[in-house]
Amino acid sequence: MNSQSNGKLPEHPEPFWRTSVDFPTFPSLNESLEVDVIVVGAGITGITSAYLLANEGLKVAVIEADKVLNGTTGHTTAKITAQHDLIYDEFIQNMGRSTARLYYEANMEALAFIKKTVEEHQIDCEFTNVDAYIYSVSDKYEEKIKKEADAYARLQIEGGLVDDFPFDIDVNNVLVMKNQAQFHVTKYLVHLIDLIKEKGGQIFEDTVAVNIKTGEKPVVLTRNEKRITAKHVLICTHFPFYEGTGLYSTRMYADRSYALAVKAKKEFPSGIFISADEPTRSLRSIMDNGEELVLIVGENHKTGQSQVETMEHYKALEQFGEELFGLEKIVNRWSAQDLVTLDKLPYIGEITSGNPNILIATGFRKWGMSNGTAAALLFRDMVTGKESKFEKLYTPSRFYAHPSLKNFLVQNANVVGQLIKGKLNSPKTNPDDLAKGEGAVVTLDGHRKGAYRDDDGKIHIVDTTCTHIGCEVEWNSGDRTWDCPCHGSRFKFTGEVIEGPAEKPLQKYDYTMMDNLTSEDSGY
Structure with missing residues (x-):
């Protein structure tokens, strides 16, 4: 384990979820093959999709450019919740109440699926039902939380404003969403990998997909010139390796955040917590061989656009943890990034209109445990020809004039600004x-x-x-x-x-x- 004494951050970043589990290894793909479904990407979306479709009796193969569960999924907070920051009031205003309610239902159904799967297969992954809290420390976000509480009431979300807050933080108000969950994500997914193998599914690591030859049976082309022919291609990579005509790089931006797993001097209360204010502070407990650790996450910024040296973000989290809990040791540090879409809803479904056999899932906005599972459940329905009430909700071809148009202009203006800024920079370092x-x-x-x-x-x-x-x-x-x-x-x-x-x-x-x-x- 990569632990350090209090006051010293680990020299190298290494996520807790990667150090606390023995991972299976798989060969690279060395021959072309044909399957019913090829899944590209071995994170929570890809592994869950492969598990579901193998259960449907389909011949499934998964390819991963690196190692299984070593991407965004291996760097998560592993909160399973539909409380995705302050989002429901915004969704009601921009998309309507029915769309906002559907988003809540999709994520709650994903949570229920994970819980059922854990119970059915008796997976030892520390799954625990907890309440989720979001709190404000400023007048600005106090008003936003009040509006979000009103949105909860309109959407019949179980929860609301509460008076009690278990931390020594001077909060203005607190909003709770009841009956959410947390777990050990890699323990859960390693078990699903075993079940995929039992059903005859194939998994290949160090196999990079570079393109797709479209058609009635699309063909995934790999860097080592192997071909995988399938009836359906599921693109479950963090950023889609194949964009088609979707122009996804202009419709999303990448956002980074930082994490510490620490041994605290104070006991951690039940629940998962996040601040509404920025810089974000996200908290949950995790277990490490019977010892309770605290996961402290936050300090988000657009990738490549930090205003300070990146180690300063880790130090800020360390200081926050020291003031709140007192730190005995810092066990792990790591960072992660995820993609944010124009309207903050993930893109899940046909990569472009008229391509029903090439499906994509991206833009989870750091809430991939529930959204990634919801994507896998939707993929199962779409591949097997079942109707889903969530298909229209997530479709990548959707467009809401507000906020999509505004955010499209803002984000792409930012890209142009960064492009020009970099070209004008003339460093002198030797x-x-x-x-x-x-x-x-x-x-x-x-x-x-x-x-x-x-x-x-x-x-x-x-x-x-x-x-x-x-x-x-x-x-x-x-x-x-x-x-x-x-x-x-x-x-x-x-x-x-x-x-x-x-x-x-x-x-x-x-x-x-x-x-x-x-x-x-x-x-x-």
Whole structure:
């Protein structure tokens, strides 16, 4: 375990959900195959979809570019709730009461499905029913919470304003949603993986999907030139590797947040909690071999657009935890990002109109436990030809003039601004001045490059131009990655893609102390 004493953050980020479970391993796909359904992406949406469709008697295969459960799902808070910040009053205003109610029902049905599955298969994943709380510490958000409470009443959501709050925080008001839940997400999904295998489902890791050949039976093409033919393709990747004509990179933005798993001096009360005010503070308890830990999450910002060094976000969470609980040790730290759509509803369904055999799920806005499960349940119905009352709710082809048009203009203006800003930036840092574990944007031979000195002292040089649309990436010191401020692509310090929409790595260079800069083969 990656634990540290109080006052010292772990050197390397590592999510709790990845350190507390033994994960199965799978081979890469080394031959072409044909199945009923190919699932691309092995997070909660992909694994749940494969489990459901294998139960329907379909021949299912899952491919994952990295390792199973190592993406957004492995970096979650693992709250299972329909309380997704202050959202229901906004949905009523922008989309109507029936749409807002449907969203609540979809997420509550997802929660009920997880609970039923845990009970049916006796999955030891610490599933616990708890109430969910959102609180305000400012007058502005006090009024917003009052409006949200009114929305709960209009939508017949079980909950409302409450007087009691179990933390030493000076709150203005508190809103509760009753009968929500939390669990250990990777313990749950590893068990589903076993059930998929028992049903004959196939899973392949280190298998990168790069394109789809459309048709009556679409074909997924992989980087190693293998072909997977299927009746249906489910795109369950964080950002869709294939956009069709959906233009998803212009209809979503990436938002990052940070997490600490800590041993607190004070006992944690029952419930899951989040602040309405910013910077966000999200709290829940987790169990680690019988020891209670507290998960502290927050400090969100658009990917690549932090106003401070990223380690400062972790330090802010540490200070908050110390003041609220007193910290005995910090066990894990990690960060995560998710995609936000124009209207804050996920895109789930046909990737573009008229493509019923290529389905997509993306834009969960950091609430992927319920939304990802809801997506899998909808996929099951769509693949098997059953009607679902949620299909229209989530359809990617929807368009609400307000707020979609406004947000489309705002987000894409932000992209243009970031593109121009990066091109005008002329850093002067010399790579030779970097300490071990330090990275920075530098100028070499008059060109903007990215430099990082690893723990062995070797300097790695990459081109800072993102391979998606050409924005300039920024150094993320907390995670030692290069992050794009335009559409959220992320790259290892060696240039390889971590998260899309970028598909190609950053160009790498060979750096010597003689200022000799030559391009290396980046694999393309």
